[in-house]
Amino acid sequence: MSMEVDLLLQEAKESIEAAQNYRSELQQRLHGLNQARKQVRGSSGQARDALRRHFAELQAAATRLLAERLGALLDEVNAIEADSIKPLDDCQSLIEHGVGQADELLREGEAALRTGLDEKEDKLGSFTKKAMHIQLDSLPEVPALVDVPCVSAQLDDSLLNLLKERVTRHGAVSSHPPVQIEELQERPGGILVRWCKVDEDFAAAEFRLQYRRSGGGGGQYEEAFSGRDSEFLVLQLDPHTDYLFRVCARGEGRTEWSPWSIPQTGYTTLAPHEWRSGTDGYILSSRKNIALRNDSAHSRCPVLYSSAPTYYCGQTLSFRIMTAGQVDGRDSVGVSIDSKEEESFQREGAVCISTNGAVFVNGKEMTNQLPAITVGSAVTFDMEVVSLLPLSNNNLSDGGNFKLRVTIGSGNREVVFDWLVDQPTDCFFFGCSFVHSGWKVLVF
Known part of the structure; x- marks a missing residue:
């Protein structure tokens, strides 16, 4: 009886745990739905605000531009009118002055005709002289209608049609960024x-x-x-x-x-690659990812290693040459199993590329060669574990029983080879060696 109760209790506990997990999963999905709803609602509201703001700015700018253009055209009409009316006004003043003189002459002539015989000769003589002085046969010239401006406005619907065409294609709404x-x-x-x-x-x-x-x-x-x-x-x-x-x-x-x-x-869980501090002949940047070969005359060892074996198989290690100095055949950048002091990186337990493009494996130069390294060159190292070789394998004479597939890239070319090492390892030091000053290398 107790065994049946224990089984029921166990089943009940498992059901409760399954129900709790089920509820937790549903709650997570509800949270995901809420986040999705917030994104849809929030982005839609932002899109509406952006559309309203943009088109309000367009309307205000278009109204301002149209008002400015209307004002400029009205100013042109006003200028043409003012320039054209002035000579007409001058001509009118001249004619009105002549009409006034003619009226006055008519009155004097009529008055001279009505005078008595004793004054008539003097009055008529004075009138005749005045009439000759006015030059009654000289009339001012009035311009013909075809010779004076007839102001008009040339307007068509081309702007409106163009505006319609552009407005109908202006702006776009998408459900997802491209x-x-x-x-x-x-x-x-x-x-x-x-x-x-x-x-x-x-x-x-x-x-x-x-x-x-x-x-x-x-x-x-x-x-x-x-x-x-x-x-x-x-x-x-x-x-x-x-x-x-x-x-x-x-x-x-x-x-x-x-x-x-x-x-x-x-996010990244991997610490940044850093050069080793305190190596004579090299100056490091504040983040220790850039090394500069200085002109130290007392440099005992020209090889600079990483602060720790931070390069792992399956990653890509990159060097970028920021500045270059005088070239030497021993100059190299590469990867090594250890960080023992050497006079060159072209040594046992390391693979590297020299500045002239030669590739060295355990200190031996390969027949394949990459482009020479210059300012701006980027060199990459990729490594993967291939296999553990049997101890009796003939390749032991080549240096080990652990095979790594190495790919070195420089420029638009790369070389691929197998590197045999003595002990299984998946973390390595990186390093460089430059004989002369002026070389600056970024590692990442």
Whole structure:
């Protein structure tokens, strides 16, 4: 009887636990639905506000521009009218003055005819002289109607038709931004961000990537990248810290940018690569990811290693040459199993590429060669474990029983080879060696 009770109790406990898990899962889905609803409602409200604000600004600007154009055209009419009326007014004043003189002459002539015989001769003589002085046969010229301006306004519906055409195509509403962040991949001290188009009809000519710390104290977004590539490695990020990333695009032949993508949260658990402090002959940046070979004359060892074996198989290690100095055959950048002091990185237990493009494996130069390293060159190392070889394998004579597949890339070329080492390992030091000063190397 007790066994049946124990079974029932166990089943009840399992059912209760399953119900709790089921309720927890449902609550998480409700939270996800609420977040989705907030995104739809919030983005719709922001879109409505942006549309109203934009078209209100357009209306105000269009009203102002139309008023300014109307005022300019009215000013032109006023100027033409003023310039054309002045000579007409002058002519009218001259004619009115002549009419006045003629009236006065008529009155004097009529008065002279009515005078008596004893005064008539004097009056008529005076009238005749005055009439000759006025020159009654000289008349002012009045311009013909075809010779004076006839002001008109030339107006048509072309602007309205053009406005209708442009307004009907102005602006757009989309349910999703044309580009979205596709992948956030952690790297030492950074995150590799990849994005892609989700609108196949959108012909993107350029992208922008921004990021900021997540949370209330994250501050403003910072510009990380602008260009045609669809991925970018954001460096100098603090490990175990959430960052928000967003991307937008500009269409081919357009000046405006698309809406920002939905921000995605990413973080890195990998500490940034750092050069080792205190190595004679090298100066490090504040973040220790940039090393400069200085002109120390007492440099005992020209090899500079990483502060720890922070490069792991499966990752990509990159070197970028920021400045260059005098070239020497021993100059190299690469990866090593240990960090023992050597006079060159071209040694046993290391793979590297020299500044002239030669590749060295355990100190031996390969026949394959990469482009020479110059200012701006980027060199990448990728490694993966291939297999553990049997102890009796003939390859032991080549240096080990643990095989690693190494890919070194430089410029637009790469070499791939197998590296045999004595002991299984998946973490390595990185390093560089430069004989002369002036070489500056960024590692990431």
